[in-house]
Amino acid sequence: xxxxxxxxxxxxxxxxxxxxxxxxxxxxxxxxxxxxxxxxxxxxxxxxxxxxxxxxxxxxxxxxxxxxxxxxxxxxxxxxxxxxxxxxxxxxxxxxxxxxxxxxxxxxxxxxxxxxxxxxxxxxxxxxxxxxxxxxxxxxxxxxxxxxxxxxxxxxxxxxxxxxxxxxxxxxxxxxxxxxxxxxxxxxxxxxxxxxxxxxxxxx
Numbered sequence: 001x002x003x004x005x006x007x008x009x010x011x012x013x014x015x016x017x018x019x020x021x022x023x024x025x026x027x028x029x030x031x032x033x034x035x036x037x038x039x040x041x042x043x044x045x046x047x048x049x050x051x052x053x054x055x056x057x058x059x060x061x062x063x064x065x066x067x068x069x070x071x072x073x074x075x076x077x078x079x080x081x082x083x084x085x086x087x088x089x090x091x092x093x094x095x096x097x098x099x100x101x102x103x104x105x106x107x108x109x110x111x112x113x114x115x116x117x118x119x120x121x122x123x124x125x126x127x128x129x130x131x132x133x134x135x136x137x138x139x140x141x142x143x144x145x146x147x148x149x150x151x152x153x154x155x156x157x158x159x160x161x162x163x164x165x166x167x168x169x170x171x172x173x174x175x176x177x178x179x180x181x182x183x184x185x186x187x188x189x190x191x192x193x194x195x196x197x198x199x200x201x202x203x204x
Contacts, residue, residue, distance in 0.1 A: 007095075009035045009202050010120035010181035017201050021193035028128030028195025031188065033202040034121040036091050038098030039175065041113040042106070044084040052109040059105040070151045070164035076102075079151050079164055087115070087162060087175065120181035122188065125171035128195040133172065135191045137161075143170070157187045 009015075011033045019027060044052050053064050062073025065080035076098065079087040090098045099114035106112065124132060130141045136156040140146060151164035161184075162175040176184045189197065 007117070009033050010178045011122075011185055011202070014182055014185055015199050015202065017199050019196065019198050020189065022196040024196065026196075027126065027198040029124050029126035029132055029192050030198045030200055031192065032123050032200040034123055034173065035202045036094055037116075037121050037173075038088075038090045038094045038096070039115040039119050039121065040088045040099045040102055041081075041115050042078070042086045042088050042102060043111045043113075045108070045110055048109045049084060052106060055106055055109055065151075068151045068153065070149050079162060081153050081162060089121075089173075118178050119175050120178050120184075122174050122176070122181075122185070123166070123171060124174065124188070124192075125166075125169045126195075126197075127169075128192075129170050129172060131195065132188070132192045132197075133163075136187060137163075141165075141170075143168075156184070159184050159187070 015031070015033050056062050056064050056078070060073035060076040062076055062078055063071050064078050064086060065071045068080050070077055070079045075092050076088050076090045079089065081087055088098060088102060093101055096114055096116060099112055102112045133141060133156070137154060139152050139154055146165060148165050148167050151162070153162045155161065159176060159180045163172050165172050
């Protein structure tokens, strides 16, 4: 009898739903693992930069950012991670579907690599989100310089991270290597404990 394998979230059994840390008043932040996102690395092929931009605009009604920014399209958003390099993310094309779609629509223009099984995405939101991240992130998150759509590739507590601001709550999505997810979660929850935090179930 064949056995069906089921993918497990990176933080399964670790990110336990409920209220944690300081219990006075409303939680300063909420945390959740985003298992709904397709995450794909996209790299422009030599001499195809302009053609790639046109193809992305046509296929996804999206603009490829020239800098470290997140720009949302109709179904797919793109985060600038370096010259000619982006992370494509999509809540509607998960589980490998995004990589298949990008490969078909950007054929010959970009190299596409599915990162869904190798990365974990965590959302932190709430009035103390900046304070939590500031304990380990060596960049300025003040709203005058880092606003919705701003993105960065940096380190937090010696762990590589790509992050972007989702809205003015503020809310941030953070992408880390899956092998570091448990260590990163430990740092994040330790940093959030003094403000009180609520873990909500992973997004499916």
